[in-house]
Amino acid sequence: MSALKHEIEFTLNGVKRKVTVDVTMNALDMLRDVVGLTGTKYGCGEGECGACTIQVDGVSLNSCLMFAVDCAGRTITTVEGLTDQPRGEALRDAFVEHGAVQCGFCTPGMMMQADHLLHKHPHPDEGCVKRGLEGNLCRCTGYKKIVDAVVACGADK
């Protein structure tokens, strides 16, 4: 069962770190099982639900579709790091205040995608936010309050 291992170095939420991973492992499993940050969620494992969204060099992507070894030399942000930053904190507060969280399982991925969206479109309108969150599934909220939260967060600045 011994898979080929590889040591990689990257920056995770502002901290440089070194980990050894199976070459077949995806970034999601590395974050959850090797690093131990469980804020990033497994929803489908095939890039359809967005629950595992992280940012790599400032760009949002599905961590389940990225090989862990491809994190080498990159700057990775997860939801745990996001809420330490001013925009992440503002987003979290907006999600809370607007009722955008119910079961909460999609929320970390939504937060990561919304942050990326606000980076590209600092003052998005409703249509822009809806398009930006299209790849993130939520089964509880009907999306409206999530969209409201992101629009409000953009309007604040």
Add this chain to the structure above:
Amino acid sequence: MTVAEKKHRVIEPDSLIGKRIPKMDAPDKASGRTRYIHDINLPGQLHGRILRSARIHALIKSIDTSAARALPGVHVVITAADIPDQRPIGVAKDHFPLKVGRVRSERDEIAAVAAESEEIAEAALKLIKVEYEDLPVIGNPEDSIKPGAVLIHPEPHGADGSHLHLKQGTSIAHRGKADNVAMRFDYSHGDVVQAEAESDVVIEDSFKLHYVTHCCMGVSGMIAEFDSAGNVLMYSNTQVPFLHKREFAEYLNIDPARIRIIQPPIGGGFGSKLDIYPFEVICLFLARAAKRPVKMLFTREEEFLASPTRQPVLLTLRSGCKKDGTLTFRQVHTLHDNGAYTSWGATTPFVMMQTFSSLYRVPNCDYHTAAVYTNNPYAGSFRGYGNLQATFAIEQHMDMLAEAIGMDPLEFRMKNAQDAGEVTGQGMSFKSCGFKDCIKSAASRSDFSRKFAENHANQKKPGNIKRGIGMASMLHVGGGAKIYPSDGCGTILKMDDFANVTLITGASEIGQGSETVLSQLVCEELGLPISAVTVVNNDTAITPWDVGVHASRTTFIAGNSAIGAAKKAKSKILAVAAKKFDCTEADLDLRGGFVIRADSGEALVELSKLLRNLHFQDKAELVMTTFYYEPPSVHQDKGFKGDVSAAYAWGNQVVEVEVDTDTGFIKLLKVTGAHDVGRVLNRLGIEGQIEGGVVMGQGYAFTEDLMIEDGKMKNPNFRDYKLVTAPEIPEMDIAFIESMDGEGPQGAKGVGEAPAICMAAAAANAIANATGVRLFELPFTPEKVYRALHGQTPKRYWKPWKAE
């Protein structure tokens, strides 16, 4: 402010009821700090995986696990042969967690492995060799009831786990079935034959409702551990921990007192976690055999394959009315695809009959139904519990009857809608009833009548883009549901030295926001801010008993229970304060963290100070109370007559669509809803419930379709099973009708299931308004709509089936 100044301060009345209160656990959830079952790992934990059937319907001739057992890192491999005392599970006790002798569906569990890692467990499954002998597959319920159809459950199960060859003297757990009928319901009131003779218009149509599934974002999972004394600790996502404690004990053949269930935060429920499923019992078997904690998580594909579904239904409805618009009767036959085994889905007729008998005044009603076995996935409970299916048929007939007598559909509904104080033919008693207000509100805010007439006139005009507007109403339990001998919930409330409350409730939280609403209700009694409350709601060793999260009951039942506990605490506190301030309890109240004078609002003492005094004195007293609440509803009799809930929720939703007749593509433009919720407790939370329910109903109507062909699931993934995404949601305008229910907590009624119920029916009516074409089959995908619009859908008639 000094203490002296505070003392003379006047505290103005304030209330948390109806405010927008953020969900208490939202900050942690939005920061990725919340630990779901997937995020919990115990030291020494093994990983469990299940081998499922490679066939749809077959006899198991042999299972060879020797290679799997020999794989390094594998601790335990089990099949039915390793668990001789297996007991059948499910609502009808008609299957074993690990299948014995026969598989009946694609999901069927054959063997399970516990290993050092998920990868090793997965590799071990591949080494298990199974020989099958195929049997004919029943892929739809109509074939299931044909004479000579292969039987799906022919053999009896013994209570000792024996099967096929019962030992003498073994008591029977499941008798085996000489036909494929899993469950039947028959209901009637009045005389439908006489009513039909007196009707001016009679119509009959068949409707087909499809397979959909919950798609909770968090996949199913469980962690089980036995201690050295044989006590079981389970981390579980169940919605009904207290009932399941007893059931799990039965399957393990141990005392229920030995089972402790902890519910970590749950990644979505919607009814899916209301039954015990094979994987949970198998996880316990693995943990027992391995003497190590075993964690079992589904993959998304497995979640599709092995989770329950909403019940697919074939339905033929015959209804009539008089020329003046009075409904005369409803006669209904339904055939439910039970799948291979029986879970709660088979009992959805219990809810459907409430809608058939009592949504609008129905003087005569006749309802016959059967849930029949097939080799398809088995259906469980799902938000709305049969009501989406029943409402789909009824509300289309409301429009069709109105059209037949030339009456406006809104007027027709208003004429037949009930008022408070009415009791239906089934015996449901409507103490608070905002039904007509819901219809009026949704209709006027959406400008229904004008648009309906305008769209109708545009049907025959040129152009491929047609607009349509349609409405549907709903009736659902809103004050608990007496389906068990008790519908109660316990609360323990304690207060600390700093006037903080720990609210220990039996009510489970599955994302719906119960912890916040219950805290609001407690704060309202004790005059405290929401931040003063800590809720404990997830451990059967700590929390008092509760039936579970189902039937939109938690706010009503657990809410009343929490209020009861808070009132007891309040009277304890006021009794002490009255002595201290030499007055009566009635002179005092609690507000803003103080004991105040009730008339002037003058603050007398900080509550925390008073509580400390109570604790640190000779006869020290801790403010700690318990309360149990059971609503005053009555059990139905054997003919299903009676009042199943203490209150009923009403709603009406108006749907506006744009149909492209060239492509069959439908754009959902707007949903205008009005819901009688008794009273709004948390405006933010209730809006979220309604919006989420509307969009779930949208998925049921337009996009979601679990495709099963001869028992095989074709689309077990989010790519091919299409959930609604953010750009597709409609504009939503939701209003709340506050009928102030006399039994409800602060007047509130349940609302959790309500918003999903009307959508498909209202959408069908809107499409008919836009195009003049009526769709009897869900979902309204472009292909289906195109075919219907271009005359390529033959009108389907399902001939009601009656067993002799």
